[in-house]
Amino acid sequence: MENLLDINFLIESIPAIVSRLPITIGIAVGSLILSLFIGVATALIKIYRVPVLRVISSIYVSFIRGTPLLVQIYLVFYGIPKIIYYLQIQYGWLQSADVNSIPPEVYALVAFSVNLGAYLSETIRSAIESVDRGQFEAAKSIGMTPAQMMLKIIFPQALAVAIPNLGNMFISTIKDTSLVFIIGVIDIMGQAKILGSRGLAFFEVYIGVSIVYWILCIAVERLLVLIEKRARRYERGIAS
Numbered sequence: 001m002e003n004l005l006d007i008n009f010l011i012e013s014i015p016a017i018v019s020r021l022p023i024t025i026g027i028a029v030g031s032l033i034l035s036l037f038i039g040v041a042t043a044l045i046k047i048y049r050v051p052v053l054r055v056i057s058s059i060y061v062s063f064i065r066g067t068p069l070l071v072q073i074y075l076v077f078y079g080i081p082k083i084i085y086y087l088q089i090q091y092g093w094l095q096s097a098d099v100n101s102i103p104p105e106v107y108a109l110v111a112f113s114v115n116l117g118a119y120l121s122e123t124i125r126s127a128i129e130s131v132d133r134g135q136f137e138a139a140k141s142i143g144m145t146p147a148q149m150m151l152k153i154i155f156p157q158a159l160a161v162a163i164p165n166l167g168n169m170f171i172s173t174i175k176d177t178s179l180v181f182i183i184g185v186i187d188i189m190g191q192a193k194i195l196g197s198r199g200l201a202f203f204e205v206y207i208g209v210s211i212v213y214w215i216l217c218i219a220v221e222r223l224l225v226l227i228e229k230r231a232r233r234y235e236r237g238i239a240s
Contacts, residue, residue: 010204013195017209020191021216027105027187028174031112032166038117043125044150057121064118069111070179076111077104077183104184108177116173120166127162128154160231167224171217178213188212 042057044050064072081099088094131154139149181190192209196202 009201013205013208017188017191020188023187024177027177030109034113035116039120039124042121061118073111077107108180123165127158131157163228
């Protein structure tokens with residue numbers, strides 16, 4: 001009689017799955033860093049009501065929030081090579097670019113950065129707007145430039161407000177990276193799929209990969225709690 005679960009195969013598959021963990025973490029962390037730049041830029045464009053760019057940023061956020069991440073990954077994966085090829089043929093640009101040599105991790109990083117940037121823009125905008133207006137006036141009164149005011153006064157306070165949402169989005173991004181295997185990225189999900197195909201034991205490897213995701217998200221959650229406590233102490237220090 002066939003066993004319901006092959007425990008030995010499950011245990012043996014976990015180290016192989018964990019070996020691809022740097023790919024998953026790299027895409028998640030890299031996209032978070034890049035998306036912060038996108039999110040801050042988009043948020044400031046909306047806050048300062050920059051002509052034309054405000055309309056473009058609104059369309060961007062609406063499009064990203066209104067389409068599935070899976071579709072966006074495909075758009076990036078198939079769209080970037082097509083755009084590069086078009087620019088090479090029509091204008092002679094990017095002649096040294098070989099689209100066939102671009103690793104799929106790059107496409108995954110771009111797709112996740114663009115996706116996460118749209119969601120972070122709203123979080124960052126609401127966090128900045130939550131800062132007391134008196135802080136803006138005080139910074140102006142002592143002669144700070146807008147850049148100095150944002151970097152030294154506003155952003156540190158807004159960060160403390162935004163961290164919980166940033167953390168939740170980062171954890172969601174870690175889980176969403178399970179989609180990148182569809183474009184050839186061998187992350188922990190891709191590795192699990194390969195192992196399952198070899199051993200015809202998909203149930204076991206998917207249990208294994210779910211355990212790895214679970215532990216990873218718990219570790220990230222604990223780290224974010226520590227960061228949030230540190231930010232709150234810094235916020236109280238500014239207030240005093």
